[in-house]
Amino acid sequence: MEDRLQLLVEAVVDYGIFLLDTEGHVVSWNSGAQKLKGWRKDEILGKHFSIFYPPEAVATGWPDEELRRAARDGRFEDEGWRVRKDGTRFWANVVITALREPGGGGALTGFAKVTRDLTERRAHEEALRTSEERFRLLVDSVRDHAIFMLDRDGKVQSWNPAAEAIHDQPAEQAIGLQFRMLFSPPEREAGRPEAILEQARIHGRTEDEGWRQREDGTRFWAKSVVTAVYGRSGEPLGFAVVTQDLSQQRRMEDLERSSRRLNDFIALLAHELRNPLAPIRNGVTLMQMDKTLSPPLVKVRDIIDRQLAQLTRLVDDLLDVSRLTTGKITLRPERVDIAEIVRHSVETVRPLIDARRHELHVDVPAHAGLLVEGDPTRLAQVLQNLLVNAAKYTPDGGRISLSARRAGNDAEVIVHDNGRGIAAQDLDRIFELFAQGETAPGAFPDSGLGVGLALARQLVRLHGGRMMARSAGVGQGAEFSFRIPLAKGL
Known part of the structure; x- marks a missing residue:
């Protein structure tokens, strides 16, 4: 029987099986031990088993501690680094069993030691731990998506930093919380959380958008993707x-919808207001042709004429707002001379300038050759807007200068006044839609909608140019200029 047992031990090649005496010296050595550790039987017999341990473990007396614990408890098991004959290390599982004389409490006769190489398993475990750590770091580094796990009953099991920020709830409070508690009361009452989990169970994955509730009761609109997780054997986890x-x-989507509705309303309102303006204008024109009107009627007619002109400008502004915000402004380009744009614009704005008793100086060099490819009507609209603003925001008897010149490959038009000026913080804001400044004392009342400069800059941009504003400050005048590329070949 002993011979058969010895043959069995010798036949085992995947385990190192050998005996130690009571002091820890090797007294037997199977083929598995030789394969595992590299020593032949004649090389290792009589050696102390601490030769199998790294120097740092020997220095702490760990091999002797293993024997002491095995002797005390009857058996000792450990995992750790061991050393082969060639000095290489491997991760081993070691079981040491105390051997005693037959009978209760017999004398210690030695130890049986079984060693197994777990290096490959440990490498897999380390790789798994590394992968899990990387995944954890990846999940924790996500800042705009809450990522967390639920158990099969819908209780929170993990909670990344983004979940803390989005749900405004620390991990220690969220762990163990029911999934349904993250929803608003109306959705909880409707059974929405349970329905989402059930859909995920059935289909493996489900998406949902709806209101979620934070710890403080505030709500936020969320999109959630819930995926069922299963183990290797298919059991739900x-x-x-x-x-x-x-x-x-x-x-933003709500604002865009509101903006579209507002634009539609503005366009409809402008068109509806424009329809009655034509017959009113015709009526005023007929009254102006009648030379027999009494002075009171003439005064009333002139009031109607002025207010009609103002109303027409407001309606035109409304239409331009609609076109500007919807991108429907179109150009009809042709080769046009900037000098003609200047002349036409000055003629249009001259009555306002004269009414304010402003001094206007125009400097457009003769034969300057400032030809551009542009829409003459829209370019005149830009320049008229700048001239009207200069007249409105300059006290009576002010000075306005208008100049045009060539600047590289561009034609540049500059309008300068000595009026109320612009504060530094308002230089960019004045180009915003509906932006208006406060009317300065003595300035022409501003009854517009505040779309002129925004529209003017957009029109210049559509021509491939740019518009700028400069001012030394409040009360120190302002300068507006725009540049447009010259026509090709110039």
């Missing part, structure tokens, strides 16, 4: 949830 806060996007 729980759910992975990825939630994104779409509150800002939802607000």
